[in-house]
Amino acid sequence: MSTQERRRRERETREQLFIQTAQDLIRREGLLHLQMSRLAEACDYATGTLYQHFSSKEDLLMAIATEDLKRRATAFEPIPGLPATSRERMLAVVLTDIDFISSHPDHFQLLQYVSTEVIWASASLERRQALVQAGAPISEVVSRVVADAIHAADLVGIPSLRPVEIAAGFWCLNTGMHTLAHTHGLLEAYAVRDPYALLIHHGHALLNGLGWQPLVDTGNTRAVIDEAERIRALLVRSANPESPAVTS
Amino acid sequence: MSTQERRRRERETREQLFIQTAQDLIRREGLLHLQMSRLAEACDYATGTLYQHFSSKEDLLMAIATEDLKRRATAFEPIPGLPATSRERMLAVVLTDIDFISSHPDHFQLLQYVSTEVIWASASLERRQALVQAGAPISEVVSRVVADAIHAADLVGIPSLRPVEIAAGFWCLNTGMHTLAHTHGLLEAYAVRDPYALLIHHGHALLNGLGWQPLVDTGNTRAVIDEAERIRALLVRSANPESPAVTS
DNA sequence: TCCGTAAAATGAATCAAGTTCAATTTTGCC
DNA sequence: GGCAAAATTGAACTTGATTCATTTTACGGA
The missing domain is CATH 1.10.357 (Tetracycline Repressor; domain 2)
Structure with missing residues (x-):
C-alpha cells in the first residue's frame, strides 16, 4: 500500500519537473519554440513519457498556467x-x-x-x-x-x-x-x-x-x-x- | 499602364475572397479546423496561390482580424x-x-x-x-x-x-x-x-x-x-x- | 493572327513537430 | 531468481503547413 503512495508521489514530482522545466524553456526561448521532444530531452525522459502526464501539448500549457x-x-x-x-x-x-x-x-x-x-x-x-x-x-x-x-x-x-x-x-x-x-x-x-x-x-x-x-x-x-x-x-x-x- | 492597375485590383479582389471565405469557414467549422488547403479549395485556387497573398497561416488570420x-x-x-x-x-x-x-x-x-x-x-x-x-x-x-x-x-x-x-x-x-x-x-x-x-x-x-x-x-x-x-x-x-x- | 517571354498558378513533394505504439526495460512480489 | 504487470522508450506515423519545379496563362510586338 505504501508502494501505491510512493508511486503517486514520484509521479507528482515528475509532473512538477516537466512543468517547471517547460516554464524555464518558455522563459528562455519563448512559447513559440517550446517543443515536446526537446522538453522531454531536457528532463532526461523519452517523448512518450510526457504523454503519460499530458494528453497533448495544449494540455501541458494549461497545466503550467x-x-x-x-x-x-x-x-x-x-x-x-x-x-x-x-x-x-x-x-x-x-x-x-x-x-x-x-x-x-x-x-x-x-x-x-x-x-x-x-x-x-x-x-x-x-x-x-x-x-x-x-x-x-x-x-x-x-x-x-x-x-x-x-x-x-x-x-x-x-x-x-x-x-x-x-x-x-x-x-x-x-x-x-x-x-x-x-x-x-x-x-x-x-x-x-x-x-x-x-x-x-x-x-x-x-x-x-x-x-x-x-x-x-x-x-x-x-x-x-x-x-x-x-x-x-x-x-x-x-x-x-x-x-x-x-x-x- | 491600365494593365498594372487592373492586376492590382484583381489581386485585391482575390485577397478579399480569401479573407471572406476564411471567415465563412471559421464561422462554420471553428478557427481550430481552418486548413490552408481546404480554404484554397473552397476558393477554387491552388494552395500555393494563398501564399502569394499571405506569408503564413498566421498572416492570413491577422489579415482577417x-x-x-x-x-x-x-x-x-x-x-x-x-x-x-x-x-x-x-x-x-x-x-x-x-x-x-x-x-x-x-x-x-x-x-x-x-x-x-x-x-x-x-x-x-x-x-x-x-x-x-x-x-x-x-x-x-x-x-x-x-x-x-x-x-x-x-x-x-x-x-x-x-x-x-x-x-x-x-x-x-x-x-x-x-x-x-x-x-x-x-x-x-x-x-x-x-x-x-x-x-x-x-x-x-x-x-x-x-x-x-x-x-x-x-x-x-x-x-x-x-x-x-x-x-x-x-x-x-x-x-x-x-x-x-x-x-x- | 501568331510567337516568345515573363509572370502567375499549380499541386505534388517536402518538412516539421506532435503523437502513437510495438518492443524493451524496470519493478514488485512470491 | 524468476515472472507478470507496469512503465519507459524512441523510432515510426500522421497531419497539415509550406515550398518549388513544372505547367499554364497573359501580354505586347512582329
Missing part, C-alpha cells in the same frame, strides 16, 4: 484579513494583481494563450476544469472584500448587483490593463506611459463612482501613490508574518 | 459628431463596442488569438503594423470625445492624465468585459448573468468617479437602461442619415 494561477490565488488570501479599511483592502486586491503579473510576465501571456478557443478546445476536460478551479478562489476573495464593505456600510449595496458583479468590474479593469500592457503594439498605439499607475488611478475612480467610502481625491497624485505604498507594505508584512518588529 | 477591426473602427466614426452631451457620447462609445462585438462574435476571439505572442510573432511585420493601424482610429475617436468633454467643462482635466489615458480606462473596462464574456468558463465561474448590462453599469460608475458631468444615478436601473436605448437609437439614426422622418 494552472500552477501559476494557483500561486497567484495564494497571494490574494491574506487580503480579507488585512488590518485596513474595506476600501484599502480593495486597493490591495488591485495592487496584489499588479505585483504578481509584473513579477511573472510570462504568466499572463500564457494564460491569454490557453484561454483562446483554439488552445482551450485542444486540452483535456480535467485540465480545463482545473484551470477554472484555480482561479475561483480569487473571485471569492474579492467578493468577500465587497461583501464586507457593504456590511460595514462603506459601500451601499445595489439590489440588482451581487458582490461578485461588483468584483467583476475590477476584474475587467485589471485584466484590461494587463492586456493593454502585454499586447504587442497596444501600449505604443495608446501612448500610455505607465499602465499600472493608470490602473490604480482608474481603480480609485471606479471605487469613487461606486460610492465606496471613504472617497479619495484622485487629483492628489502624491496621496494616491503614498497610499499604494502603504498598502504594499501591509501586504508584504502579512505575507511574512514572522518578520521582525516593524520599524517606522 | 484587420478587416474586421477596420469595420469596427468605422462604427465609431460618427460618435464625436453626435447631437448629445459629452457624457452621452462616451456612453455611445461603450454601446457601439458592445453592439459590434455582440454581432461579430468571432471577431473578438480571433483578435485575442492573433494578439497572442505565438501568433503575433509568426505573422509578417506588414500585417502586424496594419492591425495596429486599423485600431488606431478608435483610440483617436475616444480621445477626441474625452478632449471635447474637458473643453466643454463636463470633465475636469487632471494635468497628469492626457485624454488618451482617460480613454484607455474605458478601453480596459470594455476589453475586460469582452474577455469575461468570451472566455470559456469565466462567466460561469464569476456567475455574471448579463455581462453587457454590467459593463454599462460600471461604465457609468467610472464616468461618475471621474466626475464626468452630468452625474448619473446608477441605482436607477430603469433610467440607465432607457438612456442606453435612447443613445442606441441616436447611433442607428446617424448610421442611416437618409432614413425617413423620426417617429416618436
Whole structure:
C-alpha cells in the first residue's frame, strides 16, 4: 500500500519537473519554440513519457498556467484579513494583481494563450476544469472584500448587483490593463506611459463612482501613490508574518 | 499602364475572397479546423496561390482580424459628431463596442488569438503594423470625445492624465468585459448573468468617479437602461442619415 | 493572327513537430 | 531468481503547413 503512495508521489514530482522545466524553456526561448521532444530531452525522459502526464501539448500549457494561477490565488488570501479599511483592502486586491503579473510576465501571456478557443478546445476536460478551479478562489476573495464593505456600510449595496458583479468590474479593469500592457503594439498605439499607475488611478475612480467610502481625491497624485505604498507594505508584512518588529 | 492597375485590383479582389471565405469557414467549422488547403479549395485556387497573398497561416488570420477591426473602427466614426452631451457620447462609445462585438462574435476571439505572442510573432511585420493601424482610429475617436468633454467643462482635466489615458480606462473596462464574456468558463465561474448590462453599469460608475458631468444615478436601473436605448437609437439614426422622418 | 517571354498558378513533394505504439526495460512480489 | 504487470522508450506515423519545379496563362510586338 505504501508502494501505491510512493508511486503517486514520484509521479507528482515528475509532473512538477516537466512543468517547471517547460516554464524555464518558455522563459528562455519563448512559447513559440517550446517543443515536446526537446522538453522531454531536457528532463532526461523519452517523448512518450510526457504523454503519460499530458494528453497533448495544449494540455501541458494549461497545466503550467494552472500552477501559476494557483500561486497567484495564494497571494490574494491574506487580503480579507488585512488590518485596513474595506476600501484599502480593495486597493490591495488591485495592487496584489499588479505585483504578481509584473513579477511573472510570462504568466499572463500564457494564460491569454490557453484561454483562446483554439488552445482551450485542444486540452483535456480535467485540465480545463482545473484551470477554472484555480482561479475561483480569487473571485471569492474579492467578493468577500465587497461583501464586507457593504456590511460595514462603506459601500451601499445595489439590489440588482451581487458582490461578485461588483468584483467583476475590477476584474475587467485589471485584466484590461494587463492586456493593454502585454499586447504587442497596444501600449505604443495608446501612448500610455505607465499602465499600472493608470490602473490604480482608474481603480480609485471606479471605487469613487461606486460610492465606496471613504472617497479619495484622485487629483492628489502624491496621496494616491503614498497610499499604494502603504498598502504594499501591509501586504508584504502579512505575507511574512514572522518578520521582525516593524520599524517606522 | 491600365494593365498594372487592373492586376492590382484583381489581386485585391482575390485577397478579399480569401479573407471572406476564411471567415465563412471559421464561422462554420471553428478557427481550430481552418486548413490552408481546404480554404484554397473552397476558393477554387491552388494552395500555393494563398501564399502569394499571405506569408503564413498566421498572416492570413491577422489579415482577417484587420478587416474586421477596420469595420469596427468605422462604427465609431460618427460618435464625436453626435447631437448629445459629452457624457452621452462616451456612453455611445461603450454601446457601439458592445453592439459590434455582440454581432461579430468571432471577431473578438480571433483578435485575442492573433494578439497572442505565438501568433503575433509568426505573422509578417506588414500585417502586424496594419492591425495596429486599423485600431488606431478608435483610440483617436475616444480621445477626441474625452478632449471635447474637458473643453466643454463636463470633465475636469487632471494635468497628469492626457485624454488618451482617460480613454484607455474605458478601453480596459470594455476589453475586460469582452474577455469575461468570451472566455470559456469565466462567466460561469464569476456567475455574471448579463455581462453587457454590467459593463454599462460600471461604465457609468467610472464616468461618475471621474466626475464626468452630468452625474448619473446608477441605482436607477430603469433610467440607465432607457438612456442606453435612447443613445442606441441616436447611433442607428446617424448610421442611416437618409432614413425617413423620426417617429416618436 | 501568331510567337516568345515573363509572370502567375499549380499541386505534388517536402518538412516539421506532435503523437502513437510495438518492443524493451524496470519493478514488485512470491 | 524468476515472472507478470507496469512503465519507459524512441523510432515510426500522421497531419497539415509550406515550398518549388513544372505547367499554364497573359501580354505586347512582329
